[in-house]
Amino acid sequence: MRHSHHRASRSYLLAGSVLLAVSLTACTNASGAATGPANTGAPADAGAAAGSVEVNEAARDLLPDAIVASGTLKVASDPTYAPFEYYDTDNKTMIGFDVDFADAVGAALGLKVEHVPATFDTILAGLASGKYDMAMSAFSVTEEREKIVDFVEYLYTGTGIAVAPGNPLGISMDPLSMCGKKIAGQKGSIQSMEYLPGFSKECNAAGKEEIKIQNFPGQTDANLALASGRVDGVIADSVPLAYQGKESNGQFELAEGEDYDAVPFGIALAKDTGMKEAVAAAAKGVIAGGHYQELGDKWDFPESVLITADTIDQK
Known part of the structure; x- marks a missing residue:
């Protein structure tokens, strides 16, 4: 699930753990359309500022x-x-649901948001070193990652498999069909590191x-390989x-078919900095205030993946 950090004072202690976490980074990590991000059209109102979100003083x-x-x-x-x-x-302005939601959280916190592009499997290490204050890149919440970073959940979704039009090979999320x-x-994703090797063992068995x-x-890259017939399917x-x-x-x-192993997505934050508490409070307000639902509609997300403010209270 793309689809994944810590501050400088903790970077040395966490170095070994971060290397592990980096390898566990994605649910998937994420990537653009088959023809490349430049051709991936955004909704008509993409880039609209989170102007409706007021500062949440608490x-x-x-x-x-x-x-x-x-x-x-x-x-x-x-x-x-x-x-x-x-x-x-x-090819330089970052857009998307995560970008919009991060902007809303920043607005609630009274902060200017600076979006920093990074390769998916390097983000955890960058967060650990204090390079970033927050990471939002469709990270699935896993026990392994929670040992390294804190998460504030904001979506709940699972894995699927992309196939050629009409699915001529009959591939599904049933491992035996693969x-x-x-x-x-995608390298570094849960799908590539855990799911596919596990599915392959089921085939052997x-x-x-x-x-x-x-x-x-x-x-x-994976999508292009599928579109050109170099692979039979892509899971993400x-x-x-x-x-x-x-x-x-x-x-x-x-x-x-149904999503495989639906899990929460989370905003990743360095531990022991106070950031989780602040971001959780801000995110809860954005969700409860209706802006979150507007973003879900804007990006055509199914209702099943959206959470409620109460979900954050339970964490």
């Missing part, structure tokens, strides 16, 4: 003094994962040919896969 009061003094919230994302984060047609097939994932796993550095978060398939003019499509 949340702002929870911010670390250094963040208040800087006046800026540096947010890291891998802009290759439409519709969560990707480049607009100018046996002997070339299935791609059933006496079938193992999955020919192919990992790509970005989701766009279902929401972006469906979106990217539509934006690719039908070069691939999401296979029918």
Whole structure:
């Protein structure tokens, strides 16, 4: 699920753990449409400022003094994962659901948001070193990552598989349908590191040919491999896969069926900095105030993936 940090004073102690976390980074990580992010069209009102979000003084009061003094919230994302984060047609302006939601959280905190592009599997390390204040890149919340960073949940979605139009090979999220097939994932994602190897073992156990796993550095690369017939399927978060398939003019499509292993997505924050408390309070207000629902509508997200403010209270 694209689809994943800590401050400088803790970087040495966390170095080993961060290296592990970096390898566990994505649910998927994310990437743009098959033809590249420049061709991935945004909704008509993309880029609209979070002007309807007022400063949440209670949340702002929870911010670390250094963040208040800087006046800026540096947010890291891998802009290759439409519709969560990707480049607009100018190839430099980052847009997407995560970008909009981060802007809303920043507005609630009274901070200017600086969006920093980063390669997905380097974001955790950057957060750990204090390079970023927050990371928002369709990170799935896992126990392994929670040992390294704090999360504030904001979505709940699962994994799907993209296939050729019409799904001529009959591939689905049933592992046995993937046996002997070339299935791609994004390097560093849960799909490539955990799901596909596990599925391949199920093939072996059933006496079938193992999955020919192919990992790509970005989701766009994996999508291009599928569109050109070099792989038979791509697994990643279902929401972006469906979106990217539509934006690719039908070069691939999401296979029918339920999402596999739906999990929460979370905003990643360094531990022991006070950032989680402040961001959680800000996010809760944005969700309860209706702006969150507006973003879900704007990016055509199914209602099933959206959460309520009460979800944050339960964490």
